[in-house]
């Protein structure tokens with residue numbers, strides 16, 4: 001994967017978003033659910049897309065037997081040469097999703113998901129970073145979310161950004177009957193949190209470079 005792009009979901013990626021939702025949550029939101037998010041002014045839904053840049057096309061080798069046709073073919077070869085320096089980006093692959101709702105001064109994080117084949121590479125943290133960065137830009141003061149106590153990967157990410165447990169919802173998850181931990185992160189507008197975001201992004205850079213990933217957002 002050569003390029004990684006973090007950007008808002010559009011109608012173009014709806015089907016892929018629903019597929020990823022199925023893979024990560026077993027179908028949390030339907031297609032119409034995602035459409036509602038697109039229409040909602042209070043929802044920020046980001047996607048992480050990966051794109052592979054294929055090697056440049058090679059210029060066809062001239063055939064000596066046709067050298068006599070050189071002038072007639074000149075225009076054609078010129079066209080081939082033009083295509084030879086253009087590399088073709090493969091179709092983008094949806095790697096991750098993240099969403100929050102702005103409610104009063106709070107960012108309610110509703111979705112954080114990374115494609116199972118792309119986990120453990122820092123992409124979940126990258127998505128959470130982007131959500132929190134956008135929440136601070138929207139002047140929100142606090143962030144909150146619910147998480148299963150058994151979801152160690154998610155908990156580990158939330159703790160990195162200073163989320164702390166503030167309560168539990170008993171038997172919240174229908175699939176496992178687990179409680180939900182309610183986490184909060186306050187102080188989004190403080191210099192301390194700005195420094196947290198900056199430090200985190202700086203630390204992530206070599207990790208992304210190690211995986212040959214670049215960002216454009």
Ligand SMILES: CC(C)(COP(=O)(O)OP(=O)(O)OC[C@H]1O[C@@H](n2cnc3c(N)ncnc32)[C@H](O)[C@@H]1OP(=O)(O)O)[C@@H](O)C(=O)NCCC(=O)NCCS
Pocket residue numbers: 024025111112113114115118119120121122123124125126145146147148151152153154156157
């Ligand atoms: C949670 C999720 C988004 C994490 O995505 P990811 O890309 O693997 O996350 P990252 O690679 O950025 O970070 C995972 C961190 O958790 C840690 N981790 C993973 N499994 C762990 C475990 N069993 N115990 C403790 N830490 C664990 C990793 O070590 C990593 O931390 P590190 O970077 O310090 O090593 C992903 O697992 C997912 O989509 N899960 C399904 C959907 C979900 O549960 N979303 C959260 C809803 S609240």
